Amino acid sequence: MTMIPQTPLLRVEGLTHYYGSRLGCRDVSFDLYPGEVLGIVGESGSGKSTLLSCLSARQDPSSGRVLYQSRHDGEIDLYRVSEPRRRLLMRTEWGIVHQNPRDGLRMTVSAGANIGERLMAVGARHYGDIRDQAIDWLGRVEISDDRTDDLPRTFSGGMQQRLQIARNLVTQPRLIFMDEPTGGLDVSVQARLLDLLRGLVSSLGLSVIIVTHDLAVARLLAHRLMVMKEGQVVETGLTDQVLDDPHHPYTQLLVSSVLQV
């Protein structure tokens, strides 16, 4: 039983972003391995979302590097490659699940088309195949096939979020960014979504970076946690270590502030 050294899928070095003179995030470095789920926790305003935007090519950082090990072209320095190259990468190897499904879905086309257009964006042309795959993915996120032709705005919040996940996963990405994917959902709906995510992440071997302020969500999904405060990472470690034996004063405050049910 030897340990097989793996190459990180994502390497982040000294990532820093300022909005003018205001700090977004400062000097964040970490490696993410294939199949690993990294949780970024902290309260609102701690820099979690800024960091996620810089990681996922939606916000040019002030300094630092994001290096991604691509499927076919070796390591890519995210902010040094051309915009079209970056767009292609985002379409073919990455997915982004937004907190608000409206930011990730096209509300004026059907559920099936929301999934199908992602396939077409990566070159699929056969209508029958696209529709079959769309229906297959709706099933995998527990949406019945008689809703295929309905508009997402006729869906409940939980269904919209599941549709957004299907839209992201249909192109078989390797890395998914999630920003508070269960925020704003009822707890029963949340539990169903979490269970679904957990199953998909492990069966597809996805790498995930998930931003959440909900420590229970972090415990359920993440292998490792980074705790952020005022734009900086104050504690990192295995999820159960950080939550059961927090060392930084801020992490202790976060953990001790969770209400017991």
Place this chain on the structure above:
Amino acid sequence: MTNQTNAPRPAVSVRDLEKTFVLHTQGGARLPVFAGLTLDVFPGECVALHGPSGAGKSTLLRSLYANYKPGSGQVLVRHGDSTVDMVSATPHQILAVRRHTMGYVSQFLRVIPRVSTLDIVAEPLITLGTAPEEARARARALLTRLRIAERLWSLAPATFSGGEQQRVNIARGFSVPYPVLLLDEPTASLDAANRATVLELITEAKQRGAAVIGIFHDADARAAVADRLFDVLPVPSQAA
């Protein structure tokens, strides 16, 4: 640690381990739990941690599993052909040790919404790459031995009784033949028949060469499986 000798090598070797909790939310209070703790546990033996409530037995067990982070010292675990120090290991190494080498049965089951009892028990084996059907067969055998009624297997254990949840937890902990087993009160809240089954499982684990470290409040249970006691004594409190 790489020399091959005929002398038996410990499966777990604790060296000079120190743990102090610092409670920043309570004025930086320091709670020393243990210091200078040294312990070797060999394959096939069961060591019972012994000491009064609050002495730090569970903290020690959690530190061995790297659930708690000791301040200094080493927890050397024989992991396949290598040795991993759980105190200084990377998260990836710790997860690999937990998957392959070290099992931990806590006092409480952490229930995951919507995941069935059968899948909870089969999951550690499936994670190791065992075919799902084979893993579920092993899970069914364990649940049967631990007298969990078959009609409950497809349900999430959230609504189960404390004793039932504890038995599901034990089934999960014994699903993989880990070389090292950490058991925190495995027989608490069980009736006599189930307690006997758990003691049988522990004995079988020792016979296949597992090193077992456990906390057993029940003296009869302790006497039945423990080969020796290891005293965990409270650290005298000192002014911070």
